[in-house]
Amino acid sequence: MITAILSSRLFTVFTFGLTLIFIFSLPLKIESQTSYLPFVDSVQISTTAYSANENPMVLSSVGSTTTFHINGVVSDQNGWTDISTVTASLYRSGVGSWCTANNNNCYFHPACMFSNSTGTIRSFDCAIEVANYAEPTDSGSIYSAETWNANVIVEDLSALTGTNSTTNELLSLLSVSTTNSIDYGNMPVNQTSTSSATLIITNRGNVNIDVTIASDGMTCTVGSLPAYLQKWDLADVDYTSMQKTLGATGQLAGLNLLKQTSSQTASTGTLYWRIKIPYGVAGGVCSGATYISASQI
Template sequence: MGSGTLTTSKNDELVVAGLTVNADASNFSAWTNSFTERNDFSSKTGVSNTRSTFGAADRIVGAAGAYTTTATSALSGAWIGQIASFRIASLLTQSTYQWFANADSTGVGSALAAQDSVVTVFAAGNTFRLRLLLHVADAQVLTSGVSLKLQFAAKGTGTCAAPAGGSPAVYTDISAAAGEVRYYNNPTPADGAALTANAGDPTHLGHTVVPESYEEANAFTNAQGAILSGQDGLWDFALVNDSALNSSNYCFRAVYATGAILSSYGVYPELTIGNQPPSLSGTALNGGAAISLVEGTTKSVSVAATATDPNGFSDFASATSTIYRSGVGAACAANNSNCYAVASCSFSSCAGNSCTVTCTASMQFFADPTDIGTFAAETWMGTITVVDKQGASASSTAPAVELNTLYAISTPAAINYGSLNPSTDTGATNQTMVITNTGNAAITIPVSGADMTGPGTIPVSQQKYSLSSFTYSAGGTALTAVSTASGLNLAKPTSTTPVQGTLYWGVGVPNGTPSGSYGGTNTIIAAP
């Protein structure tokens, strides 16, 4: 008598038992535990003690477990037996698919594309769902009878069947932690839960579809039910664009958990990472305030906005700007009086899909005013253009602001008349005062003064001025305490070349004036 026991791990396995006894027993009695004898025979050649009897039986078992069988020969002798199980592998085909919007449930959102159609998704962080059918071509797949995983690859310059040149360049297991495309963990549904069927789920040639599970990680199985021959199993995968490259295509496939591919792939789910153009909001020139320049030098004036790109802030490539007087328009040629082109703007405070973009120009002191004067009917404006890495762009113009008129001059710090005796004057020797227009408007130069004081007093009228050199006794205009137009007019500057004029000064010292040092204040004004 010989017996053996085997423990199977899967349903629907074929268990085969074989037995050899060293005796010419001719045959074995019936095999136990529903094993069916398939053959037995004896070897009748040779001497009697070398003759053997062989036998075999099998049984198809419906569930995993321990199985034992026993067979008895008519004669006793040394024996050896073997018991083994076999399982017919089902032929799985990747048959059809459909993309859906993500939902925080075992159901899905609206369809993103028609069945078996490429879908375009956008920004990093964009979530979506893939529902995939696998067709059973022959032997049924019993419940939990197969273990699978989902992979992806960048299509690159190849095809989904043979990707090439992308990243990843070969099919790679989708991770729940990282990768260009990865699994997404919705807060509510659990990985492996039964999916909720949807009226828009993919179908395959009218075959029965067996809803399986919702998946947030590899591997996956058909724990929700057996898939009979000629039926399709449906799985639902929650995915997210983690760091996929814009304008790239990615392909997906299911494989066995061992990495072995399926018998065939009728379709490959495919998605394109599309580019959405950027946008600008909250654009403001000089913070929305009127621009006040700095005399004789430049002032930093900025136009700023919030730049947003649905593909993520890393998709920004560049930004440019023009700050201009409205009358010349945004397409103006650079000119320090009315048009400032900013070739490169800065991005800061970047997070998610947005950055602050700031474009700064060094505005000259002579830039055209718009609050009064020649350009009073105009304003200053600022336009920003932002461009993404695919060349898509957006432009925005800030609300208009005024640029204030700046009346300003620079003069020498002092007039030094030198030493004079009482009852004398400077004669034909004049002190020159070069006055520079450091503002952005044409100006006149009113002057006034006060008595010079020291040990005594030299009246203000003892000083004289002129637009040209003069002899004190014969020319010049007496200075007064009342601001009076000097006759000197300075045009508006249009470049950094100084716009200047000169006043000539002289003084007479009255008889009896005590000796000593005298000083006073002359007031020189920039006026319209």
């Protein structure tokens, strides 16, 4: 920025009845001020505001979002008041910094917050909500050769900009949710189920999965029911036609639940269950635990 100040003086001279007026211009005075480029001095990704870098990034909210904070320090030699805005993007490296915003691999923050402004520096924080199905980049994932990048741009009052970035890994999340229970209702002794109980399983993670099923059986008011009396299948068929017999050793279900790709399309699968109640082994109310574990496919 250059400011020019022109100074002048007015002189009046009286000579033999004549009045002579002279205007003398003084030397031009130039005042200059340099507009310095702003800088992004540091960039971190953390789960709390204005905190140190946390690598890898861990999705902690199953079926919801996890807040990641892109934070750091920006500076401008014209003073912190010359720093206008900070924007941030968080994206999988394979889609590039100019990606289209979506929950799988590309997020933007248009106006980050400031704190601790002093001298020539300002601290910034950009809170971004990342979906539980954002694409992982850790070892074993399909994007293991890539990273998640946080890119920050600072702009000052003269529209000058500076940029900086950092890279982190995003871990795979194996997670499922199920309906509350497998309810066989009231069962007569020495009979098998006449209709199937259902268990709906939903993939709540960010990778394709299958599930393994196991159980230790049921305890009853009187006696107990071993696990092998329960059968399950991917199809709603009668007891004798069901392919899987429940047991303490886990069995792969074969559901092949794909990773969710939007907030409207969680991947679900249904298992059908039936039971046989032999004569003289149990009575009253029976209950037990069925163990469901997810594995990446």
